[in-house]
Amino acid sequence: MKRNEFVYRLARFIVLIIAKTVFRLKVTGKENIPTEGSLLVCANHSSNWDPVFLVSAIPTSRSVRYMAKEELFRVPVLKQIMISAGTYPVGRGQGDRQALKRTIELLNTDETVGIFPEGTRSAPGEFTSAQPGVGFFALRSPAQILPIAIIGDYRLFRQMRVVVGKPVDISDLRDQRGAAKAISERILDEIKTVYFNHA
Numbered sequence: 001m002k003r004n005e006f007v008y009r010l011a012r013f014i015v016l017i018i019a020k021t022v023f024r025l026k027v028t029g030k031e032n033i034p035t036e037g038s039l040l041v042c043a044n045h046s047s048n049w050d051p052v053f054l055v056s057a058i059p060t061s062r063s064v065r066y067m068a069k070e071e072l073f074r075v076p077v078l079k080q081i082m083i084s085a086g087t088y089p090v091g092r093g094q095g096d097r098q099a100l101k102r103t104i105e106l107l108n109t110d111e112t113v114g115i116f117p118e119g120t121r122s123a124p125g126e127f128t129s130a131q132p133g134v135g136f137f138a139l140r141s142p143a144q145i146l147p148i149a150i151i152g153d154y155r156l157f158r159q160m161r162v163v164v165g166k167p168v169d170i171s172d173l174r175d176q177r178g179a180a181k182a183i184s185e186r187i188l189d190e191i192k193t194v195y196f197n198h199a
Contacts, residue, residue: 004084008063011085012055019056022156023049027057028198029164035061038107038143042134042168042187044195045116046124047154054114054148057162062112067099100136107141117188124153125199127192135183138170145170145187149195165194 019025033039041064043054051066058064063086070089073079090099106113119131138145145168152160168190173182 005063007081007084008086009060011081012060012063015052016056019052019160023053023152023154024157024159025053025056025162026159027162027164029194030057030059032164032166033058033062033146034144034167036110038110038141039112040107040134040137040141040143040145041112041114041148042117042145042191043114043148043150044127044191045118045121046126046150047121049154049160050116050150051114053150053160053162057148057164058112064112064114065106066114067103103137104140107137107143113137113143117184117191125195127188130181130184130188132180132184134187135180135185138183138187139174139180147187147190147194149191149198151195151199161198163194163198165190 039062041054041058043050055064065086067090068082068087070091072082073089088099088102090096103113115134117130117134118128119133120128122128147165147168149163149165150160151163152158154160168187170183170186173179173186176182
C-alpha cells in the first residue's frame with residue numbers, strides 16, 4: 001500500500017497541535033531545509049516523541065518517512081494508519097534487507113527519510129556512538145543530509161526546541177576506507193555541534 005497524502009497531512013496536523021500545545025515546540029533553522037532533492041533527516045534520540053517533533057518541524061512539502069519496528073505492524077488498525085502515513089517496517093536487531101532496500105529506493109526518488117544515527121535512545125543531552133547505518137544510506141543515495149538537534153527535557157508544558165542545522169558535506173569521505181562509519185560519525189558530530197551551540 002502506498003502512502004496516503006491526506007492521512008499524512010491529517011496526522012501531521014494533529015501531532016503539530018499536540019507538540020505546540022503540550023510541549024510548546026519551537027523550531028528554528030527552517031531556512032536550512034533544502035527545497036529540492038532527496039533528504040536524510042538525522043537527529044539525536046531521547047524519546048518516542050522525537051519522530052513527532054521532526055514531523056512537526058519539516059514542512060508538509062517534505063513528508064518524512066520512517067522505519068518502525070515490525071511488531072507495530074501486527075496491530076491491524078495501527079498497521080493501516082502507519083502504512084498510509086508512509087511508515088514501513090524493519091526487523092530490529094537484524095540486518096533487514098527489505099527495509100534497507102526500501103530506504104535506498106526512497107532516497108533515490110527525492111523522498112525524505114528520518115533516521116536516528118545512534119540507533120537507540122540516550123538520555124537528553126547525552127550521546128552514544130554513531131552506527132554505520134546512516135552512513136550506509138548516505139553512500140548509496142544522492143540525498144542531502146540534514147542534522148537536527150532536539151533540545152529539552154520532555155516534560156509536559158515545558159518548551160522543547162528543534163534546531164535545524166546546515167546540510168552536512170561528506171564529499172571528502174565517500175572514497176575512503178570505512179566510509180560508512182566515518183560518515184555516520186561526522187553526521188553525529190554535526191548534530192552534537194548544533195545541540196551544544198543552542199542548548
